[in-house]
Structure formats: C-alpha cells, structure tokens
Amino acid sequence: MSTDVRVEVNYDDLIPNNVGLSEDRRLLKALEEWHPKFLEWWGDLGPDGFNDKEVYLRTAVGVDPKGWAVFGHVKMPEYRWGVLLAPQVEGRTIPFGKHKGEPAWQEVPAEYRSLLRRMIVVQGDTEPASVEQQRHLGATAPSLYDMRNLFQINVEEGRHLWAMVYLLMKYFGKEGREEAKMMLERNSGNEDKPRILGAFNEETPDWLSFFMFTYFTDRDGKMQLESLAQSGFDPLSRTCRFMLTEEAHHMFVGESGVMRVLERTCEAMKEAGITDPNDIEAVRALGVIDLPTIQKKLNFHMAVTLDLFGAELSTNGAAAFEAGIKGRYMEEKLDDDHQLYNDKYPVLQVVDGKLVEVEEDAIAAINGRLLDDYIKDATSGIKRWNKAIAKAGVEFELVPPHKAFNRKIGTFADIHVTPAGEIVDAATFEANLENWLPNDSDLEFINSLMVQCTEPGQYANWIAPPKVGVNQQASDFEYVKLA
Numbered sequence: 237m238s239t240d241v242r243v244e245v246n247y248d249d250l251i252p253n254n255v256g257l258s259e260d261r262r263l264l265k266a267l268e269e270w271h272p273k274f275l276e277w278w279g280d281l282g283p284d285g286f287n288d289k290e291v292y293l294r295t296a297v298g299v300d301p302k303g304w305a306v307f308g309h310v311k312m313p314e315y316r317w318g319v320l321l322a323p324q325v326e327g328r329t330i331p332f333g334k335h336k337g338e339p340a341w342q343e344v345p346a347e348y349r350s351l352l353r354r355m356i357v358v359q360g361d362t363e364p365a366s367v368e369q370q371r372h373l374g375a376t377a378p379s380l381y382d383m384r385n386l387f388q389i390n391v392e393e394g395r396h397l398w399a400m401v402y403l404l405m406k407y408f409g410k411e412g413r414e415e416a417k418m419m420l421e422r423n424s425g426n427e428d429k430p431r432i433l434g435a436f437n438e439e440t441p442d443w444l445s446f447f448m449f450t451y452f453t454d455r456d457g458k459m460q461l462e463s464l465a466q467s468g469f470d471p472l473s474r475t476c477r478f479m480l481t482e483e484a485h486h487m488f489v490g491e492s493g494v495m496r497v498l499e500r501t502c503e504a505m506k507e508a509g510i511t512d513p514n515d516i517e518a519v520r521a522l523g524v525i526d527l528p529t530i531q532k533k534l535n536f537h538m539a540v541t542l543d544l545f546g547a548e549l550s551t552n553g554a555a556a557f558e559a560g561i562k563g564r565y566m567e568e569k570l571d572d573d574h575q576l577y578n579d580k581y582p583v584l585q586v587v588d589g590k591l592v593e594v595e596e597d598a599i600a601a602i603n604g605r606l607l608d609d610y611i612k613d614a615t616s617g618i619k620r621w622n623k624a625i626a627k628a629g630v631e632f633e634l635v636p637p638h639k640a641f642n643r644k645i646g647t648f649a650d651i652h653v654t655p656a657g658e659i660v661d662a663a664t665f666e667a668n669l670e671n672w673l674p675n676d677s678d679l680e681f682i683n684s685l686m687v688q689c690t691e692p693g694q695y696a697n698w699i700a701p702p703k704v705g706v707n708q709q710a711s712d713f714e715y716v717k718l719a
C-alpha cells in the first residue's frame with residue numbers, strides 16, 4: 237500500500253458508542269476536531285513514558301452487563317474511548333424536586349441550561365485532572381499488575397471525560413464545544429489555570445497516595461455520579477449510570493491496594509517479631525510502611541475529599557435539587573416526598589465554640605447529607621482494613637479523621653479541629669500537624685520505597701501480591717509489555 241494514501245478515520249467505528257454517532261454529522265465533526273487535541277493532551281500530560289507500550293486493558297464496547305468489555309494488549313493512545321450510555325428507561329419520570337413526576341427531559345430545559353452546564357463541566361474537569369495527577373506513577377509501579385491497574389484507571393478517566401464532552405457537544409452547542417476545549421487547557425496544579433476543585437490540584441506523589449486517592453476520592457466520584465444519575469436530564473442520568481460501573485473498579489484498586497500494603501506491613505512485623513506498631517524506626521527498617529504513617533495518609537486523603545462535597549449548607553446544592561438536576565444518594569430508595577419543602581436535616585456546626593448538630597432545612601443541607609452518606613460508605617472499608625490488621629495479630633486500628641479535621645470548604649473551614657474532633661487554636665493545630673498529616677520525612681521515607689518492579693509476578697517489598705489476577709490471568713502474566 238502506498239504510504240501517501242490518506243487514511244480516512246471512521247470515527248463511528250473508532251468510538252464505540254450506543255448514541256447513534258454516525259447519524260449525527262455535527263456531533264461527529266465536533267468530536268473529530270476534539271480527538272487530536274485530546275491525544276495531544278494525553279501525550280503531554282497523560283501517563284509519562286508509556287505511550288508506546290502495550291498494556292492489557294479492558295475496553296468498554298457496550299453496556300450489556302454480560303458483555304460490555306473486551307480485554308487485550310493495547311497502546312494507550314490507541315485505546316478506543318467510547319461514548320456509552322446506560323439504556324433508556326421507558327417512561328422515566330423526574331424522581332425529585334419541583335418537577336417530580338414530570339417526564340424526564342431528553343433536551344436541556346432552557347431555564348436550567350447554565351446550572352446543568354456547570355455541573356457537567358465540574359464533573360468533566362475532575363476526570364483529566366486525576367490522569368494528570370497520576371502521570372508519573374508508572375515509573376515507580378510496584379508490579380506490572382499495579383502498573384496495568386493504574387493505566388486502566390487512567391484510560392477510563394479519559395473515557396469519563398469523553399462522556400462529559402459528548403454531553404457538552406451534543407446538548408450545549410458552541411458553548412459546549414468551548415467548554416470541551418477548556419477541559420484540556422486547565423491543568424492540575426497549574427497556577428494560572430488550575431482544575432476547578434481543590435483535591436484535583438493536589439499531588440499524587442506515591443503509590444500509597446494513589447491507593448488512598450482511588451479509595452477516597454474516586455468514592456466521591458461514586459457518590460456524585462450516583463446523585464447525578466438521579467437527574468431529570470435523562471442523557472446525564474444515563475451517562476452517569478454507565479460510568480458507575482467503571483468507578484467501582486477504581487475503588488476496588490484503592491481498597492485492595494491499601495489492604496495489600498497493610499498485609500505486607502503486618503506480615504513483615506510478624507516475621508521480625510515487632511509487636512509495637514508505633515516503633516516506626518524498626519518497622520521502616522524492614523522496608524515496609526509503618527501503620528501510623530498509613531493513618532496520616534488516610535487523614536490527608538479523606539479530609540481533602542470531604543471538601544469535594546462543597547459547603548454543607550449550600551444554595552447551589554438546594555437549587556440543583558429543587559430543579560431536578562442533582563438528587564440525593566440513592567434518591568429512589570428514600571422514603572419521603574422527594575421535594576423536602578417541609579423536612580429538616582441535622583448539620584454539624586460550630587455554635588458558641590462547640591460542635592453541635594443543628595436542624596436545618598433539608599433542602600439547604602443537600603451537600604451535607606451527601607457528605608454524611610459518603611463518610612458512612614468510606615468508613616465501611618476502613619473497618620475491613622482493620623479486620624485484616626487484627627487478623628494478622630497486630631494491635632492497631634485505623635480511624636477516619638473527624639469530619640471537621642483540616643477542612644478548607646464549608647462550615648469547618650475557619651476552625652481548627654484535631655482528627656479526634658477537638659476544637660483547638662491555630663497555634664496548637666499547626667504545632668501538631670506533622671503528627672496528623674504526612675510530614676517531609678514521612679514522604680521522604682515512602683518515596684525511598686518507590687522503586688519500579690517490572691518482573692512479571694514480582695512485587696515490591698512493601699506490598700503484598702493481589703489475591704487474583706486481572707481477568708483471571710496467571711500470576712506471572714505480562715500485564716504491560718515493556719520490552
């Protein structure tokens with residue numbers, strides 16, 4: 237074949253989709269124009285140094301629960317980022333807010349256009365942000381299995397960006413195309429054009445942070461997507477419903493990742509006959525991460541994630557609920573009128589220097605309620621981690637920090653609260669911070685353990701192997717072909 241033949245990319249084939257892309261020429265054209273910019277961004281700010289490697293990835297090719305994905309070795313820039321929506325529910329009605337019971341919207345209602353656009357932009361912005369935050373982790377992957385999981389999450393966050401870009405381009409015209417462009421212009425941690433939400437401008441400097449991030453911050457993704465899946469705007473609801481299937485895997489990587497770190501630490505302590513988990517020096521000398529440092533990482537990632545829920549009392553949250561744009565977690569399972577005009581909800585606040593629960597209008601406390609639901613959900617995994625520590629015979633318990641600890645957004649932003657929930661003055665707080673959050677020497681130690689381990693079936697010393705391989709592969713499977 238002559239080399240100067242212009243290859244016509246068939247975008248309908250290239251982009252697995254169930255939204256009839258081939259019939260929507262305008263949308264196809266907009267996505268065709270966006271795709272090279274996305275690839276350029278991926279090359280500049282996506283996984284650093286691995287774009288020419290073949291990675292064993294799962295690609296979403298449909299939404300049928302039985303056969304929605306195929307596995308195979310793929311170079312990441314050739315991943316087929318699809319646009320997939322959960323099936324339309326016949327006769328679906330708006331489940332909450334003042335339009336409750338009306339038919340779900342298939343088009344954007346003019347009165348809620350900017351509210352909806354903002355919501356989709358904020359959601360979309362987090363997806364590439366996380367890829368940027370994780371871009372250097374491949375270089376220190378503790379195994380090919382973990383490296384593959386990192387890249388799987390990265391391409392799926394890329395797909396989630398595509399999902400939001402699809403909504404913007406399909407339903408918001410020129411403004412939507414402009415927003416799609418800006419998704420690639422804001423960058424995590426960039427001083428001039430940062431990502432929109434705080435946590436997405438933090439660093440993910442090491443693999444323990446990666447696992448904590450995927451456990452805690454991806455779980456915010458789950459809660460937010462679940463609330464958006466309730467939306468009266470049906471295309472958003474359907475998009476989020478499918479995204480949730482992928483989000484579950486990200487949280488699995490986080491929960492099992494932290495679990496494997498804990499298992500390895502406890503195992504090494506036992507082998508060495510160390511019974512005091514607070515004997516940090518002795519534990520570190522074994523080349524594993526001591527439990528108090530894991531607690532500090534947990535404190536950091538959980539607190540920073542709690543900020544992602546916005547202010548507990550929020551007119552934005554109330555407006556989005558009343559409009560039928562964003563519901564509560566598991567809205568359909570809640571037993572009330574789903575309008576909340578006469579309901580109250582207790583919100584923890586500072587009154588006369590004390591933390592007390594105050595009954596507030598439930599509709600004003602939508603964000604606060606989601607935050608509480610999140611804390612419950614996140615705490616259940618911490619309990620599972622503690623069971624594993626106890627099973628290993630080590631006396632130590634991980635604890636979620638108090639919800640007011642180290643908060644920058646919302647009702648606790650101006651006070652100083654210890655992880656145990658005690659209000660202290662600023663000087664006391666600052667003086668103790670290095671006991672509660674990873675300090676420079678903790679980070680330096682963790683960093684010293686972060687060395688790439690690329691022999692198939694081998695794992696870095698600080699982490700236990702997983703119980704099973706991806707897609708039932710053998711323990712020495714070559715998840716990433718580095719040669």
Ligand code: BYC
Nearest residue numbers: 358362366433434453454457460543544546547550552553
């Ligand atoms: N940092 O009334 P307020 C995920 C802004 S994660 C900086 O308190 P609101 C994922 C807020 O935007 C899920 N700014 O709260 C996970 C507003 O600004 P404007 C992401 C913040 O608006 C891992 C102002 O402060 N999805 O998917 O009700 C990897 C006052 O806001 C922050 C969503 O969040 C912050 N932390 O709620 C990959 C869902 N918090 O508009 C992906 C969509 C608030 O006045 N977003 N602000 O300029 C929302 O539902 C809402 O925007 C929020 C905030 C929950 C974020």
